[in-house]
Amino acid sequence: MEKRVVITGLGICAPNGTSIPQFEKALRTGKSGITFHPQLKELNFSCQIGGKPSISEEKLSEYFTPLQRRGLNSSGIVYGVVSGTDAFIDAGLEIAENASPDWDTGIIFGTGILGVDKFREAIHLIDAGKTRRLGSTSVIQTMASGISAYLGGILGCGNQVTTNSSACTTGTEALLMGYERIKAGKAKRMLVGSCGDHGPYIWGGFDAMRILPGNYNDNPEEASRPMSAKASGFVPGSGAGALILEDLESALERGAKIYAEVLGGEVNSGGQRGEGSMTAANNEAVQRCITGALINSSISAAEIDSINGHLTATSKDSVEIENWVKALHLENDFPYINSLKGMTGHCLSASGSIECVASVLQLDKGFIFPNINCEEIHPDILDLISEERIPRKTIEKPINILAKASFGFGDVNAVVIFKKYNYVC
Missing domain, CATH: 3.40.47.10 (Thiolase/Chalcone synthase)
Known part of the structure; x- marks a missing residue:
């Protein structure tokens, strides 16, 4: 019998909010998270604005150990871990602390281009003949599945842990992949979501395609204009969103808050x-x-x-x-x-x-x-x-x-x- 699937946890790391209460307030008030980026001006970008979540050093220390933070240079992984961990906690789930993982909970967390800044750092070191200075995390930060690997280890998930990548469709596709797994009875819970890095090495290709607006650098909050007669291109952004999908029966047994149901x-x-x-x-x-x-x-x-x-x-x-x-x-x-x-x-x-x-x-x-x-x-x-x-x-x-x-x-x-x-x- 096919399982019904509900949503029991949410996490967010968006340009206009890095917690669910903050994000909801921004949605209700129409608050923009798009800002001017001096680095893009220095690099002669036509579009010098973008959406980037604001994460303090203090907040980072709540999600990563000092060892995990050593050499961490992927904004996408940071956004994904923050939103994914928040969704897990919001769902009332306990992080597996013992030697046995949670066999009933899996992860499908997607990305596009991950760890570009780490790649750039690695290329300079390799070209300079300093390969040994790359550090032990260069591979995990630059492989596509680095985000699901980080989350899988932090949360102790023992079901399917993987990453998908389908450009702008990635996050919605990840949700539907997790939905299908629970519906088929192969997992009780799936953490689903997606993340994306920020910065010139991600956004440069789009600037070169001339599909970003270059006429709002002085008033960035007015630049992104969906459905408007004055729309002049999309503004690049970054961040992550995460949702806990759960078998309805499991959610009811736990007495979990249910945000919504996924019909299909x-x-x-x-x-x-x-x-x-x-x-x-x-x-x-x-x-x-x-x-x-x-x-x-x-x-x-x-x-x-x-x-x-x-x-x-x-x-x-x-x-x-x-x-x-x-x-x-x-x-x-x-x-x-x-x-x-x-x-x-x-x-x-x-x-x-x-x-x-x-x-x-x-x-x-x-x-x-x-x-x-x-x-x-x-x-x-x-x-x-x-x-x-x-x-x-x-x-x-x-x-x-x-x-x-x-x-x-x-x-x-x-x-x-x-x-x-x-x-x-």
Whole structure:
């Protein structure tokens, strides 16, 4: 018998909040975490702004031992460990301290490019003939699965511990992978999420592609403008989000707080055919992903109360809205839709998980956060849906079902359906 899967823990390390209470407050008030980065100006970047979580040295010492911190030079691992550990604690789980791991709990924690600063440090040492000065952690900080390895050791997880990587779809895909494992009865709990490094060596390629805004360096908080007529490109970001998924039976036995239920979802690819390419989505694939998520979740389009879109603040925003309209067939009764990227920028491989945390908070607390920097909605979008469906102020409103989407480079897609958990069902 297939297991029902619920969410019992949340952790966040976002540009506009590094704890769940702080992040929720930022969502409700529309607070931006995008700032000016002097280093990017020194390196002649066109876009000199970005979203970067603020982690104090004092806070770092709460998550890493002095030995673990020695030579630690990967912001993605830091963000992932902070958010992952917080989600574990938030779920009321105890870190395995004895010789035996927790065989029922696993990890799927994704990333894109990990440990670039450590790579750079290693390259300089190797080229200088100083290989022995690399230190013992250079490999674990630069291998893709370094984040899940760090978390697995810190938390003592004995079920599947692995890493996925699917560009901007990574975090949402990780959640669905963990969901499927629990649903099949192969684990009781899975820590899922994703992380991403910050800085010029991550963001430089996007600046070279001329898809980042270069005209907001003096007012960074206004730069990321999803669905706006004045959108001029996405702002790069970084961070991590984490969620504890759990078998409903296990959660009830523990008396755990249940934030929401995962009804199902869909992952697919457009094969870089048709309109699809390495950097653009195949629209038919996006629509199939949306409808597949509805079928797999056993719901109708009319039951969706709100959508948290991918919506990156580029010319593709109106195309995404058109895909939602065609897939849902709800031109006259379209759900509310919002994008977190106005507040955080596009956190790349971390975006899906950070936005999933934001989606779950809206369900749990009964509100819809605003689309900031969207005073003037793009006219192509207004040809598709009504202006009222794009809230510019926080709406205090109970939500029952929310759809979350992520679409990534490589023409890959993921949509997950969350539902407010009903304790009497």
